[in-house]
Amino acid sequence: MKAVVVEKPGSIAVVERDIPEITETQVLVKVKAAGICGSDVHIFHGKNAFATYPRVVGHEFVGEVVKVGSQTEHIAVGDRVAVDPVVSCGHCYACQHDRHNVCSSLQVMGVHRDGGFQEYVAADYRQAYKLPDNIPWEIAATVEPYSIGAQVAHRGRLTGDDTVLICGAGPIGLIILQVAKMKGARVAILDIVESRLEKAKEMGADMVVNGKTTDIVDAMKEFTNGEGFNLIYEATANTKILATCIRDLPSQAGRIVVLGFTTQELPIRQVDIMGRELEIIGTRLNNHRFPEVIGWFKDGKVQPKEIITHTFPFAKAGEAFAFNDEHPDKVLKIILTFD
Ligand SMILES: NC(=O)c1ccc[n+]([C@@H]2O[C@H](COP(=O)([O-])OP(=O)(O)OC[C@H]3O[C@@H](n4cnc5c(N)ncnc54)[C@H](O)[C@@H]3O)[C@@H](O)[C@H]2O)c1
Ligand SMILES: [Zn+2]
């Protein structure tokens, strides 16, 4: 079989590999489609602290089950599945408290171990979630990024009563926008790339703010009558933006959900957190949210088609990564197709 390997930072190749063996509790999935994510690109550029090389990247993938181990349940040969890339130990503090996505020995397929950009992948049967027949492979490949949307909604306790700010209109910010609109919230979104803000407007954002031309604090005052945002998502990974989110933008009793993984430090004033009883909430990957997302897809509650801008055959993954780098104004999500 063929696999897309980042051999070392800056070097990607399609190589020949053996089809993986499965254990008793694993299934073998013939991959049909897989999405390229910012973190795959970061691994390619050597900017992901968690990744080791060589690495078969890809954590957003779906396919057909072609083999099952003797001790698997609920999954059969022929099933169409989305694979949750989160692998946890099951007995650390986080795992014991229903937070396995922040397991102390967390492994993410495509980051810490080989992922989905290969023709066949072995995964634990408990990571495979059945897909309804009416969801095409390319669309199904976005279940994982939408699981981030489901997780951040849960972490931020997002409801239809909230006035929300999303910082960053990348694929993740736009997915959060769709989820927030689905819940009935009023939503503003901030970016510096006009084409992404246009897309946000089409998706139903109640206000779009271009940080290059408009002061976000002024925009907040107008949009919230000076009250501030009840719920803020920081999805730019820009430390200065997070500082503004904490100091200038939240309402009393506001929540700020932090998605970025930059290591840059940030000076904050305790009084800004204390005086408003702010909650600053981390969020990572997803905690068993695939069934919820598959339900959204089945019922047409979100619009994954709007996020997918390009498809490439997986054998041209190198070209796809280059295209992604060269066209940030055009690309949201590239799907690699297999077959
Ligand atoms: N916590 C998690 O589980 C998780 C999961 C997926 C992605 N992420 C992170 O979430 C973030 C968003 O992901 P993405 O795929 O949409 O990334 P992206 O890079 O495509 O989107 C970031 C957006 O922020 C905008 N931006 C950057 N600097 C800005 C500034 N100063 N002012 C306004 N806008 C600015 C960019 O123009 C871009 O549109 C990334 O940092 C990513 O690493 C976290
Ligand atoms: Zn991703």
Ligand SMILES: [Zn+2]
């Ligand atoms: Zn654990």
